[in-house]
Amino acid sequence: MKRNGTSSPRSAGSGWQRAALLLAGSILLWNTSAAQARHIPAATQAGEPRDGYIGSKACSNCHAEIYQRFLRTSMGHSMSQVTPDLLESLSSPASYVHERLNRRFDVYSQEGKLYQSESGMGADGNETFTTAHQIDWIVGAGVNGYGAIVRHDSYLFQAPLSFYTRPMQWAPSPGYEFTDLGFNRPITAGCIFCHSGRSNPVAGGNGRFDGTPFSELSIGCENCHGPGAAHLRSMSSTSGSSAKKQFDPAIVNPARLPPYLADNICMACHQTGDARVLKPGKSYRDFRPGTPLDDTLSILIVPPARESPPTADHVEHYYSMTLSKC
Ligand code: HEC
Ligand code: HEC
Ligand code: HEC
Ligand code: HEC
Numbered sequence: 001m002k003r004n005g006t007s008s009p010r011s012a013g014s015g016w017q018r019a020a021l022l023l024a025g026s027i028l029l030w031n032t033s034a035a036q037a038r039h040i041p042a043a044t045q046a047g048e049p050r051d052g053y054i055g056s057k058a059c060s061n062c063h064a065e066i067y068q069r070f071l072r073t074s075m076g077h078s079m080s081q082v083t084p085d086l087l088e089s090l091s092s093p094a095s096y097v098h099e100r101l102n103r104r105f106d107v108y109s110q111e112g113k114l115y116q117s118e119s120g121m122g123a124d125g126n127e128t129f130t131t132a133h134q135i136d137w138i139v140g141a142g143v144n145g146y147g148a149i150v151r152h153d154s155y156l157f158q159a160p161l162s163f164y165t166r167p168m169q170w171a172p173s174p175g176y177e178f179t180d181l182g183f184n185r186p187i188t189a190g191c192i193f194c195h196s197g198r199s200n201p202v203a204g205g206n207g208r209f210d211g212t213p214f215s216e217l218s219i220g221c222e223n224c225h226g227p228g229a230a231h232l233r234s235m236s237s238t239s240g241s242s243a244k245k246q247f248d249p250a251i252v253n254p255a256r257l258p259p260y261l262a263d264n265i266c267m268a269c270h271q272t273g274d275a276r277v278l279k280p281g282k283s284y285r286d287f288r289p290g291t292p293l294d295d296t297l298s299i300l301i302v303p304p305a306r307e308s309p310p311t312a313d314h315v316e317h318y319y320s321m322t323l324s325k326c
Contacts (some may be wrong), residue, residue, distance in 0.1 A: 051285075052227030053198055056220035059228060062235065067221075074141035075219040078195050082114045082135055090114070090146065090163050094170045101180045105161050107170050116148060116159045118182055133183050135159060137217070139195050147173060149187055155207045156187040190276060193284035194269040197223060203283055224265050226252040226289040252290040264293040273299035 060067035070076045080086055093108040104119045104127075117132035136156075139147040144166065148159035160182060162173040175181065186207020192199045197216025202208040222228055231251035247253070254262040268287055277298045278284070287296040 052229040053215065053222050054228045054232055055216050056197070056222070058232060059221045063221075070221070074143050075223075077141050078139070078219045079197075079214070079217045080138045081217070082112075082138065084112060086138060087112070087114060089142070091168060091170070096161055096170055096172070098172070098180075103180055105170075105172075107161060114148075116150075116161055116183075118160060118180075131183065133157075133159065137214075139192075150183055151213070152183075154202070154209055154211070156192075156209055156213060157183050157207065158185045158187055159183065189284050195219070198285070200285075201283075219269075223269075224252075224254060224289055254289070257290060261290060261292065264291075265289045267299065268293055268297070271299055271301075273301040275300045 056067065056070075087109050090107075092114065093106065095107070096105045097103075098105070102121045104121055106115075106117045106119070108115055108117075114135040115132050116135060117130055119130040120128035122128045133150040133152070135148045136151040137149040139149060142163075142165050144164065146163040146165070148162065150157050150159055158173055158181075160173060160176050160180075161170045163170050175185070188207060189199070189201035189205075192201070196214055197218055197220040199214050200210035200212060202210065216222075228251060231248050234248055234250050247256075254265055277300060279294075279296055279298065282296045284297070287293060293299075
């Protein structure tokens with residue numbers, strides 16, 4: 001395989017981070033037997049401590065029903081790898097000719113992999129160049145469509161064509177209708193934050209990602225409940241089933257938060273605003289459910305009125321809700 005995962009060395013880290021590492025280490029020791037008894041996947045035991053994030057699979061061991069239900073929502077499969085099933089639901093081969101730009105785009109699969117290519121067309125109708133890229137990830141559950149991501153070294157780029165599920169067609173990705181951006185538009189940290197469980201962009205990297213670009217591909221439990229390591233520990237260490245019926249302050253339950261903090265969780269992804277501006281020194285990954293979103297990210301918006309509700313953007317759910325009469 002071509003990807004050799006150039007994993008960037010992690011910085012030495014603050015004392016706090018080292019303490020967290022030690023703590024996480026002791027969690028693993030403490031819980032080994034309980035974890036084995038519950039068949040917690042090896043990956044979550046052996047994986048490096050990721051700021052206390054353990055992944056949705058680990059939650060499924062004790063919250064199987066919620067997990068299964070969540071997987072059926074669009075958030076539960078907000079991103080995917082290219083699988084045979086997925087290939088079947090995307091019509092290919094397909095092509096799209098952009099007359100005005102003199103470009104032709106093709107989508108095709110080969111040996112279970114999906115590719116997109118772009119060709120230039122000369123005045124005589126002959127091809128002047130062709131570039132082809134393998135699609136590594138698909139963004140979107142397909143409610144309205146699927147976007148496609150290609151990986152080139154440690155950079156992720158958007159592919160020029162997206163699949164639109166209403167007409168069941170490949171057509172230019174949003175923003176590519178009038179311009180030839182080729183395979184050169186980086187997938188930014190802000191874009192993928194809303195669509196993935198936990199992504200690992202390099203700070204200031206404009207499309208550059210860690211060797212493992214996604215610790216969790218689709219949106220998962222911890223996007224709304226915060227990191228689960230401490231909860232896993234407290235639930236695994238209390239013995240006897242009677243002790244299991246209690247609430248656990250170690251995990252965020254949005255139902256117990258002040259309403260604005262609960263709303264902040266959803267706003268992180270469901271409110272675009274006119275501009276989203278990170279606080280100095282912050283990255284999208286720094287937001288923790290249960291804390292004010294504004295500590296990490298400011299969403300600036302020109303206030304719309306009930307008489308002129310926002311129409312332009314596709315993700316203004318939260319603001320639209322506050323304007324409704326209920
Ligand atoms: C070792 C078993 C176990 C694992 C793993 C586990 N939980 Fe729990 N969790 C429980 C038990 C037991 C309760 C308390 C009873 C209940 O609500 O089912 C609970 C309660 C909760 C609550 C309600 C807390 C409250 O105070 O209201 C939330 C939210 C929650 N879990 C989320 C998660 C998430 C998210 C994960 C994965 C990151 C996870 N749990 C992993 C056992 C577990
Ligand atoms: C990490 C970002 C993120 C967070 C946090 C988030 N959402 Fe979502 N949500 C999305 C994305 C992205 C989609 C669209 C998924 C798709 O179609 O690919 C979505 C879809 C939905 C849908 C449509 C689901 C369906 O299957 O019909 C609802 C409803 C929803 N979100 C509600 C919420 C609520 C309520 C919260 C807060 C408790 C929340 N979301 C938090 C990103 C997020
Ligand atoms: C502020 C969060 C946010 C950002 C930033 C964002 N999206 Fe979305 N996106 C959503 C939500 C929420 C939905 C689903 C709800 C809707 O369509 O109104 C969605 C819908 C989609 C869909 C359709 C999914 C489906 O199931 O039909 C695709 C594809 C998509 N976005 C790709 C992208 C790409 C690519 C980027 C970056 C260039 C991006 N989005 C930026 C939140 C976001
Ligand atoms: C989009 C945000 C979101 C995601 C993702 C999410 N939850 Fe929740 N969860 C909530 C909200 C909001 C509540 C509070 C519901 C209420 O008002 O009672 C909740 C409540 C809970 C509770 C409390 C008990 C209950 O049944 O109400 C548990 C346990 C729980 N979630 C586990 C999970 C697990 C496990 C996952 C992953 C499979 C998950 N959640 C994914 C938003 C989310």
